[in-house]
Amino acid sequence: MTVAQPTSRRRLTSRRRGTLIAWLFLAPALVLFLYFKFIPMAQGLRMSFFEVRTYLGDRYVGVDNYATILSDRAFTSALWHTVALAAGTTAGSLVLGFVLALLVEGKARHLWIVRTAAFLPVVTTMAAVAEVWRIMYYPGDSGVVNTIAGWVGIAPQPYLASENSSLVSIMAMGVWRGAPYDMMIILAGLAGVDRSLYEAAAVDGATPWRRLRHITVPALRPVFGILFTLAAIRGLRVFTEVFTLTNGAPNGSSEVLMTLIYKLGLQRGELGVAAAGSIVLFAATLVLTVGVRLFRRRDAR
Amino acid sequence: MSDRFDSALGLEARRGPGAWAAKLLLYTTMVVVFAGPLVALLVGAFSRVIDPTGFSLIPNGFTLANFVEAGHKNVYLYLLNSFVVVGFGLLLQMLVSVFAAYSLARKKFRGMAVVLIIILATMMLPEEVIIVPLSVVLADLPPFHTNLIGSYAGMILPVGAWGFSILVMTEFMKDVPVELEEAARIDGAGELRTFFSIILPMCRPALGVIGVFGFTMIWDQYLLPLIVATEPGQYTLPIALRTLRSDEEVGIGVLLAAALLALLPSVLAFLAFQRQFMRGLTSGAIKG
Numbered sequence: 001m002t003v004a005q006p007t008s009r010r011r012l013t014s015r016r017r018g019t020l021i022a023w024l025f026l027a028p029a030l031v032l033f034l035y036f037k038f039i040p041m042a043q044g045l046r047m048s049f050f051e052v053r054t055y056l057g058d059r060y061v062g063v064d065n066y067a068t069i070l071s072d073r074a075f076t077s078a079l080w081h082t083v084a085l086a087a088g089t090t091a092g093s094l095v096l097g098f099v100l101a102l103l104v105e106g107k108a109r110h111l112w113i114v115r116t117a118a119f120l121p122v123v124t125t126m127a128a129v130a131e132v133w134r135i136m137y138y139p140g141d142s143g144v145v146n147t148i149a150g151w152v153g154i155a156p157q158p159y160l161a162s163e164n165s166s167l168v169s170i171m172a173m174g175v176w177r178g179a180p181y182d183m184m185i186i187l188a189g190l191a192g193v194d195r196s197l198y199e200a201a202a203v204d205g206a207t208p209w210r211r212l213r214h215i216t217v218p219a220l221r222p223v224f225g226i227l228f229t230l231a232a233i234r235g236l237r238v239f240t241e242v243f244t245l246t247n248g249a250p251n252g253s254s255e256v257l258m259t260l261i262y263k264l265g266l267q268r269g270e271l272g273v274a275a276a277g278s279i280v281l282f283a284a285t286l287v288l289t290v291g292v293r294l295f296r297r298r299d300a301r
Numbered sequence: 302m303s304d305r306f307d308s309a310l311g312l313e314a315r316r317g318p319g320a321w322a323a324k325l326l327l328y329t330t331m332v333v334v335f336a337g338p339l340v341a342l343l344v345g346a347f348s349r350v351i352d353p354t355g356f357s358l359i360p361n362g363f364t365l366a367n368f369v370e371a372g373h374k375n376v377y378l379y380l381l382n383s384f385v386v387v388g389f390g391l392l393l394q395m396l397v398s399v400f401a402a403y404s405l406a407r408k409k410f411r412g413m414a415v416v417l418i419i420i421l422a423t424m425m426l427p428e429e430v431i432i433v434p435l436s437v438v439l440a441d442l443p444p445f446h447t448n449l450i451g452s453y454a455g456m457i458l459p460v461g462a463w464g465f466s467i468l469v470m471t472e473f474m475k476d477v478p479v480e481l482e483e484a485a486r487i488d489g490a491g492e493l494r495t496f497f498s499i500i501l502p503m504c505r506p507a508l509g510v511i512g513v514f515g516f517t518m519i520w521d522q523y524l525l526p527l528i529v530a531t532e533p534g535q536y537t538l539p540i541a542l543r544t545l546r547s548d549e550e551v552g553i554g555v556l557l558a559a560a561l562l563a564l565l566p567s568v569l570a571f572l573a574f575q576r577q578f579m580r581g582l583t584s585g586a587i588k589g
Contacts, residue, residue, distance in 0.1 A: 021492055022408035026416060029401035032462035036435065037423045039443065044434035052437075103327055105308040114328045116575070118335040123571040123578075125521050127539035128564035131546065131556060132338050138353035144341075180335055184579070190309060198309070208310050216309040237429040240523040244543060258429050265433035266528060274433045282430045289425060 044275045052271035065276035074252060074260060075277065081167055082256040085242075086235025088167075089174035094227060096175060097182025098220075102212075104183075105190050119184060121177045130244035133173045134160065137245075163253035166246050170254060173241060182227050189223035190216070229292045236285050257281050339564070345557040353553060367558035374551055376559045378534065379541040383520065383563075386456045386537055390519045391512065393461040398511055399504065401462075402470035403496055407482070424464040429524060435459070436528045455529035456537070460519050466511035473507035474500065506577065513574040517567045538563040 048065050050058040069075050100118070104111050121129065136144040139158040146156040159169040193216060201211045239258035242248065248255035248263075257277065265274025307314070312324075341358050346368075348361040371377070401420075405413065428435070439449045439459075449455030477500060485495045501508075526537045533544060538559065545551050545559055571578055 018408055019410040022404040022410040022413075025400045025404040025408075028397045029462045029467060030416070030419070032397065032458065033419065033423050035438070035442065036459040036462070037426055037431065040431040040435040040438045041426060043438055044431055047434055047437070100331065102308075102310050103312065104331070105310070106312065107307070110328070114331055116572075117332045119571075120336050120339055120568065123517060123567050124339065125539055125564040125567055127521075127523055127542050128342075128560040129338075131542050131560045132342050134546075135353045135356050135553065135557075136338060138356075140353075142352075142354040144353070144356055176335070176338075193309070195307065198311075212309055233427075237427050239429055243523075261433060262524075266436060271433060271437065278430050278433055282426070285427070285430070286425070 044278055047272050047275035048279050050272050052275075054269075058272075061272065065272045066280070068273050069276050069280065074255065075257075077252065078248075078255045078257050078260040081254060082236060082238065082258075085167055085171055085174070085238060085256060086232055088171040089178055089235055089238075090228060090231040092171065092175035093178030093182045093231060094224065096179040097227075098186055100179065100183045101186040101190060102216075105187060115184070115187075119180045122181045122184075124177075126177075126240045127244055129177065130173070130241050134245060137169055160246050161250060163250050166250060166254040170242055170245055173245070174235075174238075178231060182231075185227055186220065186223060189220045193219045225292070225296050229289065232288055232292075233285055236281065236288070339568075342557055342561055342564075345554065346561040348554070350554045350557065351552065356553075356557075367552075367554040370552070370555045371558045371562075374545060374548070374555060374559075375533070376538070376541070376545070376555070376562065379536050379538040379559075380562055382453075382535060383537040383539070383566075385453055386522070386526070387516060387519045387566075389453070390457045390460045391515050393457060394463055394466060394515045394519070395508065395511060397462050398466040398470045398515075399501065399508075401467045402474050403500060405467070405471040406474035406477075407500070420464045420467055423462070428459075432524050432528060439529065450529055451531035451535065452529070453535075456522070456526050459525055460522065463515065463518065465518075466515055469511055469514075470504070470507055473504055473510075477503045509574055509577040510580060513570050513578050516570050520567050520570075 047058075049060060049062060051061045051064075052058050104114055104118075137159040138144065138146070139156070139161050140146070141150065141156040143156070143159075145159060150156070157165060159165050197215045198211055201215060206214070237258055238256055239262070242254060242256050242259050243262070246254045248259050258281070261274050261277045261281070264270045264277065312320075337358060341356055344358060344360050345356050347363055347365070349364055349366065350356060350361070404410075405416065436450070439455050441447075442449060449458070481499050481503070482495055485499045490498070521539070522537070523539055526535075526540050530536050530540065533541070536544065542556070542559060542563060545556055
């Protein structure tokens with residue numbers, strides 16, 4: 001069949017036109033992604049193997065940048081701080097969010113107001129919130145947190161200014177901001193739990209605690225999984241709160257990967273080393289994402 | 302079914318003065334802990350506060366002095382910068398999203414799976430990871446050798462395409478009945494005409510969702526303006542807070558006023574679009 005029928009040819013050209021239109025509508029998104037996501041990513045990968053020298057031309061150094069950064073004490077300690085901060089914030093938000101969700105579950109109208117008020121931290125601008133917390137953490141005994149801690153007999157602490165407590169103080173703000181989000185998602189999950197199971201369990205004489213353990217928690221497992229993954233990935237690339245609260249101080253005790261990479265790349269101009277650090281961070285995020293996916297798939301079987 | 306089994310713990314059903322008092326205590330604590338710092342910020346911005354001790358929930362008189370003083374410290378210029386970036390950025394982002402979603406939801410074409418993978422890949426490629434090379438690319442955009450550092454375009458263009466809002470929009474557009482589109486076609490409407498007068502009006506609720514999420518996302522941008530702004534005159538309000546704080550002449554009241562202005566727009570956007578926000582939030586989270 002060499003000569004196409006007029007009708008089928010028309011159909012073919014109209015389909016081709018449809019395809020063209022589809023790509024035209026996609027073009028703005030794809031061009032922006034190319035320029036501001038994929039070219040930078042490729043550039044970052046390339047830079048991580050070069051000593052980047054402005055005006056002098058880049059010099060290929062192989063894996064030297066990676067060797068430099070992985071053997072750097074500051075980098076390894078920043079890595080641990082990042083993991084600790086991510087783990088603490090994620091776990092704290094999940095546990096607190098779950099407890100709060102259980103306590104405010106229900107249909108009553110007044111609860112709606114409580115939920116809205118509690119949700120406010122989530123939608124606020126991080127930089128502004130961090131300023132508020134800096135003020136609350138004011139180290140003297142007149143600081144807000146110190147005053148409140150004083151009511152229960154805790155002596156004044158230099159929260160952000162001490163090497164022992166800087167990371168935990170940032171974590172507390174993260175939990176304050178993350179728990180309401182987790183609470184709302186868990187509430188949405190709780191609404192989907194089959195009520196008749198509760199009733200059946202109660203008929204069998206199960207206590208609320210056993211109901212929670214055998215019905216509610218298993219039903220919420222997928223929700224926990226998603227919240228955990230999202231929070232952990234976000235936790236690895238934490239920047240704004242650390243940058244504005246302590247910027248790694250005192251004495252590097254709260255330095256995280258992103259603040260270190262920012263300093264290396266954009267303040268000290270060691271672009272190649274900073275790029276290598278970013279690639280390591282990216283690899284960690286990827287491993288975590290894929291790992292959790294695989295784990296959950298196996299879990300589902 | 303009785304109230305007792307309406308929730309995991311059955312707390313709603315408990316009555317009597319003891320349970321009532323416990324609930325009141327719990328709700329008060331929650332509101333104070335989560336909303337308290339923000340209320341204290343609001344109160345502080347309108348009070349005469351000289352040191353962090355004066356930071357409290359109880360107003361210490363009422364004054365607009367902090368906001369007047371903020372004007373001398375260019376706070377309103379920073380606020381304007383923020384509005385310029387979020388205004389143009391959100392407009393661009395919403396346009397780009399609805400265009401892309403239209404293709405993904407309504408057209409069949411080869412390579413669609415690849416496009417979806419590309420979009421998912423961008424969502425796994427957070428801005429923080431590429432910030433160092435991004436600053437290099439922004440300084441010398443290939444192949445034009447354009448420098449976007451120090452320009453509003455450098456803060457606006459990178460937020461123009463956002464995978465999340467494209468995907469939310471796509472999901473929504475799939476549910477718009479095909480018959481409407483076909484009817485318009487038969488009436489002789491062209492592609493753009495169909496898009497703007499049939500599809501887009503049908504997507505108004507979804508526009509609310511991507512609008513409010515896009516707004517908070519762009520308003521909260523920190524690293525991008527930090528690397529793009531080269532002089533204080535270009536700072537957006539969130540990054541200007543740091544400079545304000547380190548300025549010895551700026552009192553804590555002015556800092557609070559500026560912080561309030563920095564977080565108020567996203568809080569107001571949330572309160573105005575609360576239902577859309579919650580819907581987007583849960584659908585986004587449940588779908589992963």
